[in-house]
Amino acid sequence: MTTRMIILNGGSSSGKSGIVRCLQALLPDPWLTFGCDSFVEALPARMRASDAGIAIGADGAVSVGADFMQLQAAWADGVVTMVRAGARVVVDDVFLGAAATQQRWRRHLGDLDVLWVGVRCESAVAAGRETARGDRAPGMAALQADMVHEGVAYDVEVDTTHTESLECARVIAARVG
Numbered sequence: 475m476t477t478r479m480i481i482l483n484g485g486s487s488s489g490k491s492g493i494v495r496c497l498q499a500l501l502p503d504p505w506l507t508f509g510c511d512s513f514v515e516a517l518p519a520r521m522r523a524s525d526a527g528i529a530i531g532a533d534g535a536v537s538v539g540a541d542f543m544q545l546q547a548a549w550a551d552g553v554v555t556m557v558r559a560g561a562r563v564v565v566d567d568v569f570l571g572a573a574a575t576q577q578r579w580r581r582h583l584g585d586l587d588v589l590w591v592g593v594r595c596e597s598a599v600a601a602g603r604e605t606a607r608g609d610r611a612p613g614m615a616a617l618q619a620d621m622v623h624e625g626v627a628y629d630v631e632v633d634t635t636h637t638e639s640l641e642c643a644r645v646i647a648a649r650v651g
Contacts, residue, residue, distance in 0.1 A: 477589050477651045479557045480505075480564045481579060483626060484593030485618030486534075486610055487603040489634030489642070490566045493593060496643030497564055501650065506556070509566030513549050517542070534613030536570055550582040557586060568618060573625030591646055592623055592631040599635050 480497070482490045494507045514528060521527025526539040538546075557563050569575035576590070595603075600615035630649050632642035 477587050478562050479554075479583070479586055480589045480591060480646065480650070482564065482566050482591045482593050483569045483576070483622055483628075484595065485568060485600060485615055485620075485622050487600045487607060487615040488593045488595040488619070489603075489639055490593050492639035493632070493634070493642050493646065494564050494566050496640045497646060500643050500647045501562075503562055505562040505564050507564045507566060508553050510568050511566070513546065517545065530611045530614070532611070534611040534615070534617050536614065536618075538570065547578070547582070550579065554582050554584075554586065569622045569626060570618075572622055576626050587651070589630065589646070589649055590626075590628045592626065592628040593642070594623065594631060594633040594635070595619060596635040
């Protein structure tokens with residue numbers, strides 16, 4: 475079966491977006507990319523700081539409510555529909571629920587052939603990137619660095635602590651069937 479979908483999971487500032495851009499340049503066919511950041515940006519402003527939507531604490535902790543979960547399920551179904559219609563898609567996600575998030579994706583995916591990729595980065599390095607970015611709550615990267623991987627099964631893992639995005643993308647691209 476041909477891989478038409480890649481799902482990257484990693485904490486905030488772990489390097490997923492850079493890897494995605496490199497994958498789009500390396501892979502011979504065109505691949506669309508959809509990420510949790512663009513999903514959050516698509517939410518109505520009132521949901522970006524609410525108990526029903528998504529809330530980010532002063533310590534960087536992220537919590538999501540029922541409305542967020544309902545819209546996220548619809549978004550995932552939409553992404554899967556595009557893949558079933560013939561698109562190749564890379565998803566850049568943060569599995570806040572770790573293994574439970576992967577299980578939700580699996581329910582949406584059904585029998586699709588997916589390459590599951592873990593993007594790891596040491597907490598201190600991700601925190602430094604978070605500070606340099608300036609668009610994340612301080613502490614988010616450190617809180618998510620290990621938590622998002624708990625109980626998640628991957629086909630391939632990369633670590634951006636000391637490895638550039640392009641090299642990580644090459645490892646992933648070599649696994650695309």
